[in-house]
Amino acid sequence: MTALLAITGLTLKTSTTTLVDSLNLSIAPGERLGLIGESGSGKSLTAMAATGLLPPSIKASGSITLAGQQIIGTPDHQLNHLRGTDVAVVFQEPLTALDPLMRIGRQIAEPLQRRAARDGNSLSGAALDQAILDLMADVALPDPQRIAHAYPHEISGGQRQRVAIAMALACRPDLLIADEPTTALDVTTQAEILRLLDSLVRQRNMALLFISHDLPVVAGIVDRVAVLRRGVIVETGPVAEIFARPQHDYTATLVAAAHAFDAALGAQP
Amino acid sequence: MTTLDVTTPKRRSYGSITLWAGLALVGLHIAIGLLTLVWTPYDPTGMSGGRLEAPSWLHWAGTDRLGRDFLTQIMIGSRIALIVGTGAVAIGVLIGVTLGILAAFASKLLDDALAATLDILIAFPTLLIAMLVVAASDTANLASAIVAIGIALSAIVARLTRILAKRVLLMDYITAARTSGSSWPAIVFGHILPNIWPTLSVNFALQFGLAVIAEASLSYLGLGAPPPNASWGRLLQEAQGTVYTAPIGAIAPGIALVSLVIGINLLADGLRDSIDPTRRAR
Numbered sequence: 147m148t149a150l151l152a153i154t155g156l157t158l159k160t161s162t163t164t165l166v167d168s169l170n171l172s173i174a175p176g177e178r179l180g181l182i183g184e185s186g187s188g189k190s191l192t193a194m195a196a197t198g199l200l201p202p203s204i205k206a207s208g209s210i211t212l213a214g215q216q217i218i219g220t221p222d223h224q225l226n227h228l229r230g231t232d233v234a235v236v237f238q239e240p241l242t243a244l245d246p247l248m249r250i251g252r253q254i255a256e257p258l259q260r261r262a263a264r265d266g267n268s269l270s271g272a273a274l275d276q277a278i279l280d281l282m283a284d285v286a287l288p289d290p291q292r293i294a295h296a297y298p299h300e301i302s303g304g305q306r307q308r309v310a311i312a313m314a315l316a317c318r319p320d321l322l323i324a325d326e327p328t329t330a331l332d333v334t335t336q337a338e339i340l341r342l343l344d345s346l347v348r349q350r351n352m353a354l355l356f357i358s359h360d361l362p363v364v365a366g367i368v369d370r371v372a373v374l375r376r377g378v379i380v381e382t383g384p385v386a387e388i389f390a391r392p393q394h395d396y397t398a399t400l401v402a403a404a405h406a407f408d409a410a411l412g413a414q415p
Numbered sequence: 416m417t418t419l420d421v422t423t424p425k426r427r428s429y430g431s432i433t434l435w436a437g438l439a440l441v442g443l444h445i446a447i448g449l450l451t452l453v454w455t456p457y458d459p460t461g462m463s464g465g466r467l468e469a470p471s472w473l474h475w476a477g478t479d480r481l482g483r484d485f486l487t488q489i490m491i492g493s494r495i496a497l498i499v500g501t502g503a504v505a506i507g508v509l510i511g512v513t514l515g516i517l518a519a520f521a522s523k524l525l526d527d528a529l530a531a532t533l534d535i536l537i538a539f540p541t542l543l544i545a546m547l548v549v550a551a552s553d554t555a556n557l558a559s560a561i562v563a564i565g566i567a568l569s570a571i572v573a574r575l576t577r578i579l580a581k582r583v584l585l586m587d588y589i590t591a592a593r594t595s596g597s598s599w600p601a602i603v604f605g606h607i608l609p610n611i612w613p614t615l616s617v618n619f620a621l622q623f624g625l626a627v628i629a630e631a632s633l634s635y636l637g638l639g640a641p642p643p644n645a646s647w648g649r650l651l652q653e654a655q656g657t658v659y660t661a662p663i664g665a666i667a668p669g670i671a672l673v674s675l676v677i678g679i680n681l682l683a684d685g686l687r688d689s690i691d692p693t694r695r696a697r
Binding site for chain 1: 586587588590591592593594595596597598605606609610613
């Protein structure tokens with residue numbers, strides 16, 4: 147099976163430092179991969195590189211193909227056709243990921259209409275409103291009538307992240323990149339969002355690239371894990387394998403930390 | 416099935432003392448300006464009384480040194496001020512916002528060049544730029560004054576737009592829009608302009624005030640609207656020689672000028688509070 151996203155020998159550099167060094171990664175259609183690493187290890191940059199949205203100060207070399215299209219070196223206006231149909235992103239901070247001056251309904255409508263336009267249809271009026279409400283139901287947003295009329299600052303963090311997920315889903319992408327989507331949320335909400343993402347990705351048979359610094363968070367939702375440290379992938383394999391028999395010291399530390407955390411929680415009365 | 420109205424905004428009622436005071440003052444000037452198109456108390460160019468008469472029931476603001484009714488001229492001055500303010504701000508916004516957005520998107524080199532040009536332009540006094548433009552056109556008239564002031568204002572608008580747009584460009588929702596395949600025009604009109612508009616629009620009001628004052632200054636110097644158009648600046652200039660014998664000639668246009676500028680600023684503050692939903696909620 148050809149990979150949906152294939153990254154080979156990706157190197158990302160600024161003028162002074164190498165941020166990611168000859169990274170190889172591939173995701174098959176429908177596959178779910180976790181990219182784990184500490185802050186500054188290059189996880190988010192790798193994801194941005196995959197969508198062709200690197201800041202101009204960072205130079206990329208190597209090869210990234212997304213649905214057969216080479217990303218590196220391709221002009222932006224050509225990549226724009228890929229974005230939203232082949233890939234969509236959910237960001238870490240749901241407050242800044244939503245336009246503060248646009249009502250939620252309108253924000254969800256935008257990618258819906260764009261996707262429809264690309265498929266050669268137009269979506270407006272009652273059909274559009276129904277599509278918005280359907281999506282809001284899919285991501286389990288309560289009281290959709292009120293939330294559709296609300297501004298981002300008027301709803302909770304968990305609800306905002308659901309809206310962000312709805313916007314990404316509105317694109318019906320083949321690959322969903324989730325960049326630490328639960329980091330800014332409290333633990334209960336985190337669990338809900340993870341369950342939601344898990345079921346949505348399963349239902350729609352999307353591929354998922356889940357980026358996190360938190361091994362246990364990733365473990366429940368992906369098939370395979372790649373561990374990134376200082377721009378280098380130190381270990382990759384099926385999630386159960388990595389958990390049971392970490393090969394690299396760094397992975398072992400992460401696993402041990404996760405176990406210690408679980409133990410500490412278990413020791414609570 | 417549920418009701419399907421999720422994209423049309425709900426109407427809200429809002430209002431503050433600032434907004435209403437601003438509306439009242441500006442509305443008064445607009446009403447007077449419109450009124451002068453169809454009716455004035457006296458013929459603005461004809462003599463209707465003695466020279467330099469004091470305020471009376473016949474001439475509420477007295478008469479000028481040629482015996483023309485002063486109130487009539489001030490009322491026409493409202494119209495001129497509003498035309499100049501609106502025209503100059505429209506030109507300033509059109510040029511300024513376009514340049515500012517371009518600069519925000521431009522490559523580093525072009526952006527630096529634009530920013531430096533704008534800084535130089537801002538360092539020039541508005542009045543000096545306006546005088547240069549008026550001097551470059553054949554005769555001083557209302558249109559040349561409007562264009563001149565508009566160009567002078569555009570530098571300030573451009574710089575503000577550039578910096579505001581750059582800040583918005585860094586936000587995740589722009590990246591989110593890009594990753595979902597939004598085109599740049601859609602991002603500019605859908606996200607950037609709406610998000611910088613509240614700050615910009617308050618600034619436009621300040622500039623409207625500046626434009627009105629700049630026009631008065633140009634007219635005062637004889638570079639504004641030529642005589643049949645009674646501009647407040649020209650009224651002030653004409654009253655200069657008789658300010659001790661007939662102070663009303665300087666006071667009345669002064670009050671008119673100040674009341675319009677204050678009104679515009681109050682209106683801007685009030686509008687900002689009601690336009691920006693993140694402020695409205697507080």
